[in-house]
Amino acid sequence: MLLPKNISRPLPHLLTIEWNDGFSATIPLEKLRDECPCAMCKGEQIMGQPVSFGIKMFAPGMNELEKLVPVGNYGIQASWKDGHDTGIYPWQLLRRITEQYNTKDNPNSQSDASLNGTSKK
Numbered sequence: 001m002l003l004p005k006n007i008s009r010p011l012p013h014l015l016t017i018e019w020n021d022g023f024s025a026t027i028p029l030e031k032l033r034d035e036c037p038c039a040m041c042k043g044e045q046i047m048g049q050p051v052s053f054g055i056k057m058f059a060p061g062m063n064e065l066e067k068l069v070p071v072g073n074y075g076i077q078a079s080w081k082d083g084h085d086t087g088i089y090p091w092q093l094l095r096r097i098t099e100q101y102n103t104k105d106n107p108n109s110q111s112d113a114s115l116n117g118t119s120k121k
């Protein structure tokens, strides 16, 4: 089972997640908030009918993380500085978000290295 081995914050607005299979990635907190899976953010459906549309408005501190609390073996609950704390991120969702920010195999960093020796004026 894929589980985070270590979760750290290299910078106040970044979250680095290392997984037990060796994969690790750094994601901006803004992205984490953007992916908040709670009914308020994603919209709620009852009997297939949307009852709310997940309208998001900017609130001060909404992209600032107050704390992350593990929820059993299931995932983590994020508390944000605007008071929003209903988002629980299952590990699978967290993994999907971090895979979009895989920095190890970033092709851009490789092409940067291949430009060594050329100088721009």
Ligand SMILES: [Zn+2]
Residues within 6 Å of the ligand: 036, 037, 038, 039, 040, 041, 042, 084, 086, 087
């Ligand atoms: Zn939410």
